[in-house]
Every structure is written in C-alpha cells, then in structure tokens.
Amino acid sequence: MAEIVIRNLRKEFGSFTAVQESNFTVADGEFFMLLGPSGCGKTTTLRMIAGLELPTSGQILLDGEDVARKRASARDIAFVFQMFALYPHMNVRKNIAYPLLSQGMGRKETRRKVEEVAGILGITPILDRPVGGLSSGDRQRVALGRAIVREPKAFLMDEPLGALDAEFREHMAEELRALHDRMGATTVYVTHDQLEAMQMGDKIVVMNHGVVEQWGTPQEIYDRPASLFVANFIGSPPMNFLRFEATLEPGATRAHLSGVDIPIPRLETGVSGRQLVLGVRPEHVHLGTDGPYRGEVIATEYLGTTQIVTLTTANGTIRVRAPSGQPVRVGETPSLTFNTATLSLFDAGSGQAMKVDRAAARAAMREQAHG
Numbered sequence: 001m002a003e004i005v006i007r008n009l010r011k012e013f014g015s016f017t018a019v020q021e022s023n024f025t026v027a028d029g030e031f032f033m034l035l036g037p038s039g040c041g042k043t044t045t046l047r048m049i050a051g052l053e054l055p056t057s058g059q060i061l062l063d064g065e066d067v068a069r070k071r072a073s074a075r076d077i078a079f080v081f082q083m084f085a086l087y088p089h090m091n092v093r094k095n096i097a098y099p100l101l102s103q104g105m106g107r108k109e110t111r112r113k114v115e116e117v118a119g120i121l122g123i124t125p126i127l128d129r130p131v132g133g134l135s136s137g138d139r140q141r142v143a144l145g146r147a148i149v150r151e152p153k154a155f156l157m158d159e160p161l162g163a164l165d166a167e168f169r170e171h172m173a174e175e176l177r178a179l180h181d182r183m184g185a186t187t188v189y190v191t192h193d194q195l196e197a198m199q200m201g202d203k204i205v206v207m208n209h210g211v212v213e214q215w216g217t218p219q220e221i222y223d224r225p226a227s228l229f230v231a232n233f234i235g236s237p238p239m240n241f242l243r244f245e246a247t248l249e250p251g252a253t254r255a256h257l258s259g260v261d262i263p264i265p266r267l268e269t270g271v272s273g274r275q276l277v278l279g280v281r282p283e284h285v286h287l288g289t290d291g292p293y294r295g296e297v298i299a300t301e302y303l304g305t306t307q308i309v310t311l312t313t314a315n316g317t318i319r320v321r322a323p324s325g326q327p328v329r330v331g332e333t334p335s336l337t338f339n340t341a342t343l344s345l346f347d348a349g350s351g352q353a354m355k356v357d358r359a360a361a362r363a364a365m366r367e368q369a370h371g
Contacts, residue, residue, distance in 0.1 A: 079156045242257060297309060
C-alpha cells in the first residue's frame with residue numbers, strides 16, 4: 001500500500017473551476033474520506049487521483065512518485081463505483097477474476113486468489129451464480145472483490161453504498177470498515193453523508209465549492225471546525241450560531257451578548273468592531289433557571305434518551321440536546337449556559353474560525369468545576 005500526497009491540485013472545465021489548489025495527505029493504510037455536498041469537487045478529486053481526469057495543474061504523489069500525468073492503467077489503483085459496474089454476462093467468479101486474467105495471471109493462481117477474496121467477503125457460496133439475480137449488497141461485495149483481488153497500492157471508492165437502503169447501508173458501512181482494518185489498505189472514499197464519514201474515516205477532508213475547507217480526524221473537525229461551513233455541515237443537529245458585534249482585545253475571555261457577558265475561550269488575536277459568530281454544539285448547552293442569558297422554548301423533539309429543544313434568543317435560534325427526562329414546555333424561558341472550553345468563535349465576514357487558547361479554556365473550566 002502507499003501514501004497519497006495531493007499538492008496544489010487544480011481542475012478547470014473551461015471557465016469553471018471544479019477543484020482549487022487542494023492540499024492534503026492520505027497516510028499509508030489510512031481510511032480517508034472526501035466529504036462535501038454535491039458539486040463540491042470531491043468526485044473530481046477522486047477521478048484525478050485515479051487517472052480518469054487529468055489535473056489542470058498540481059501534483060499527485062503515489063508512494064513518492066508523481067503520477068498526475070500517468071494513465072489510469074499505470075497507477076496501480078483500484079476503483080469501486082456507486083453503481084457496481086459489473087459484467088452482466090459473467091458470473092461472480094468470472095467478474096472477480098477478470099482483472100487478474102487480463103493481466104496474464106495463470107488460471108490456477110487466479111482461482112486461488114478469487115477464492116481467498118471470496119472467503120474474506122463471505123461470498124464463497126455465490127461464486128458460480130450470475131450477478132444479475134444478486135441483491136444490491138452481494139453485488140457491492142462482488143465489486144469490492146474485483147478491486148481487492150488485484151492487491152493494488154490504493155483503493156478509491158465513489159459513494160459505493162449510495163444505492164443501498166438506509167438500514168443495509170449502515171450494515172455495509174460497518175463491514176467495509178472492518179474489511180479495511182483487516183487488510184490495512186490505503187483507501188480514499190467519497191461521500192456526501194457526514195454521518196458515514198464520521199463513522200468510517202480515520203481522516204476527513206471537507207470540501208466546498210472546490211476548496212478544501214478543513215482536513216483532520218473526525219474529532220478534530222467536529223470539535224474545532226475551521227469555518228462556519230464545516231461547523232454547519234458536520235453534526236446532527238449542526239452547531240448553533242449566535243451573531244453579535246464586538247470589540248475584543250487579545251487575551252479577552254468574555255463577550256457581550258444582548259446585555260449579558262458570556263465566558264469565551266481566550267482570544268489569541270483581537271478584533272475591533274466586527275460581526276462575530278459564537279458557535280456551540282447542542283450537547284454543550286445546558287438549560288437552567290438561574291443564568292442571565294435566556295431563550296424562549298418554541299419546540300421540543302423527543303428522541304428516546306435525549307430531546308432536542310429549540311429556543312429563540314436575541315442573537316439567533318439555538319438547539320439544545322437535553323436529557324429526555326428534563327421537563328421543558330413550549331413558552332418557557334430557561335437560562336442558557338455554555339461549556340466554555342467547547343465554544344468556537346468565527347469572523348462573520350470571512351467565515352473563518354478565530355484563534356483561541358484552548359488549553360487556557362480547559363484550565364479555567366477545571367478551576368470552575370473544583371471552585
């Protein structure tokens with residue numbers, strides 16, 4: 001397997017720029033997710049890595065070699081498509097064996113490899129069945145088998161679970177991740193589903209309008225979003241945003257929202273008279289009775305062990321993930337308190353996250369807790 005390094009990758013289609021100077025690294029053996037809405041450039045990026053599209057500029061390093069101008073057949077990469085792309089006139093065994101036979105491998109060795117892969121995927125009983133009568137899940141396993149049998153340097157997957165129903169999709173996601181863990185294969189996987197990306201990925205790239213907004217571990221992206229877009233795209237419900245205008249000096253630890261001072265993480269740089277956005281995840285907001293900052297409950301949604309409470313405030317709508325047993329009624333005006341160490345601050349104009357001292361915030365929270 002191999003490391004994949006993307007450097008200043010750009011793709012233009014006439015006057016339209018699909019991918020803009022992308023930079024990220026897929027470590028050897030990593031399960032790497034390309035995530036974003038439709039049209040963000042994730043599939044175009046994947047196709048350039050595969051060699052199905054040539055970049056306008058930039059580098060694609062596979063195992064240290066720049067393959068950006070090489071044909072797909074010279075890159076030693078296996079591609080798994082959303083719609084399976086199986087040969088309908090061949091049975092399962094022949095579909096899986098096809099890449100090996102086309103490379104001139106002997107029939108005895110090909111048979112051994114096919115049966116080994118079929119055992120890994122749990123499809124040995126259907127090896128001699130035609131692909132036409134198979135379920136969507138079995139057809140996807142066959143498509144995976146055809147990719148795995150080649151033992152390529154990397155696997156590229158373009159929404160391979162997109163054609164499956166929701167329940168079976170979740171099951172196949174677990175199987176695919178378990179398969180990756182057994183094989184240790186370098187895998188780049190495209191999806192628009194943020195829950196799928198968070199569930200399966202070691203690292204995630206979040207793309208928007210051809211731009212890499214952020215890349216890192218699922219926890220880094222969830223806890224420390226680099227932009228308003230990432231904060232809104234990741235999470236269900238997404239991060240809450242409270243807008244306000246402020247002048248804050250470097251080192252400031254409080255912000256003024258509608259007549260109330262709210263503790264914030266210590267700022268590394270100051271801001272002067274700008275529109276800011278305070279970001280907080282629903283699970284990091286607590287409903288009470290004593291605090292000065294309040295909101296009016298306009299809706300509740302029961303989810304079993306938790307409930308989503310929607311409130312209006314002077315700075316915007318906010319959702320709170322509260323215990324289902326906590327009594328909350330529409331029309332009430334509970335106080336809202338935030339976990340300071342988990343807050344994010346964004347510049348409303350650029351949409352970019354502001355630099356804050358997380359270590360200082362965590363220390364302050366510990367001191368407050370032991371008060």
